[in-house]
Amino acid sequence: MDPVVAPGHEIWAHPVAVLAIPAFVPVVVVIVTVLWVARRDRLAEARELSEAADTEGTDAEVETDAEGTDPDAPSSDLPDVPRRRWRDRMPSVVIVDERGDDHELKPRE
């Protein structure tokens, strides 16, 4: 005797993965978008800061100056070193802390 198990009412009738993939697609899209926007904002902000730091420089000089003057500052996002781009995309890289970190980007005395 094998009593009938009603299909479709079973907890595993739909494999979780089959449902999870379509369910999480927009989440992945949102995450990628947010990370991309955050990176773009950080780059823009860092550029502004370095421009402010180097008041005399041109755009091209800003990049080299920022790289040269302040290698220890949390400025790994500066768009000057193409080989760092992948690292820049990583969400864990904290680039500019909003609170009071801007002075660190100024050239050291």
Place this chain on the structure above:
Amino acid sequence: MLPAIQLPAHGVGGATDLPIPYAYAVVGAAWALAISFAVLAFAWKEPRLQRPEPDVAEPPRRPWLAFVGLLLTAWFLGTLFLGPDDAGNPGLASIYILVWVGLVPLALLAGHVWKDLSPWRSIQWLVGRITKRPDGFVTYPERWGYWPAAIGLFGFVWLELVSPGAGDVATVRTWVAAYVVLTIVGGVVLGPRWYDRGDPFDVYSSFVARLAPLVERRRFSPHNPLVSLPHLPIRGGLVVVIAVLLGSTAFDSFSASSVWQRTNPSTLASTGMLVLFCAVVATAFWLASRATGGVSREERRALPGETAHTLVPIVVGYMFAHYLSYLLEGGQRAVIGLLQQIGLGDDLTVSYFLSEHPDVLAIYKVMFVVAGHVVAVVAAHDIALTVLPKAHRLTGQLAMLVLMVAYTFGGIYLLFSV
């Protein structure tokens, strides 16, 4: 004659809700959440819901409501303890349906009216007057936070969902007697604060009442409930209280699955599984709320508490989704049973509209889950704008977004697949 109020092992009466095909519901709900988040992320850039709580003293308890509360308690407990000794005792349904589930709509409609009704507060007030110790004999220890309430809530969901005696009058009488003694002794010794932080039902009601749109500080005052929600006091055990409420609802769904029932689980195994569900909910939230950059160690430690109120709408959503037919149909049976105890209501019959229209029921279930989650996402986004450093306002919410979608996914999956 009494209507038979059936309470199977997990305490949810009789025919539970009809399962429906749910693939669309699961995927659709996840999409709704992600889209809500996306809209908020790019259209809602400044906090709008965070306002200081008005510096107004909490109004006193209303005597007429305290009187009503005493009458209702006498009626419920009288039925439970003096009524029939079998599972048909309407006192069981009164506790499981009217008190436990009914508490949520009551708090949503009338705010934290539980504080006015609570007979235990009335007894404490009376004893406090007689002994001239209105605030008890010992100060409630600050570090206890909400922990006594969390333990009490776990005790109740264990009774309802795990205990082999869930439908057994003697077991429920024992539990209720222990609760009454603890609640009165705790209140007399520790003062009214015991009820604000230690009484499981009182605390639960006070949490849900933060979402009442018409009532604030227990008086009629229409307002945006999302503004009063962040005023939920942050104390130790806050996340645990909410995790017990959410985890137990998920466990209730899971324990009705044949996967689980085929194992014919022992009480110990069921207890372990209930603890596991609550622990997973709590841990996942704790981790997700802390997953942000740019905060100091102390700030990070404060994040789970600061954001825990955003789970309250989810609790409410799941309570309605999970218990809707139970509340409306079981509730009717409970009320009729209670009326018959005092010689009334013999000609009343129960309307089973929802059970007879399972499609309507299913739509409401999905609506409640999605609505609870969307409200939670709004609240979470707003508090994130306040507590997260500007550079991490959005990235710091991503872990929480994944968690919220995972909750929705898992919640609807469990709700409709068993």
Place this chain on the structure above:
Amino acid sequence: MTAKRRLALTTAALALTLTAACGGGDEPESTPSPQTTSTPSATGDATPEPAEGVRVEVTITADGTTPTGDRVDVGVGEPVTLVVTSEITDEVHVHSDPEVSIDVTPGQTVERTFTIDRPGQVAVESHETGATILQLVVQS
């Protein structure tokens, strides 16, 4: 799909009951009433079913029940017949409204037919062992 499965179940149960019937102990009162199986869920090929309703064999021992926790599709108003054989004294509770309770004693086979009037999920439980024997998934 449902119809086929139910058909399979019914025939399987019938065969078993026929063999079990020789052992005696069947209650004659449990003739399935000739009801209209207006179950839209049973769609498709209108295969005539040899007997109305759903029959399930249940065995109870001190260690547990067979089956345990299975799902069975039932139509609203469709007769459900439980054939319970037990090694222990037990009560089988069908948590419908009103509840159906089947008392069994060691070595006896008890047969009971009932109907469920509303859609929903109805648990069939063994009181002594605490096991959920079946979940009847009732659909209109």
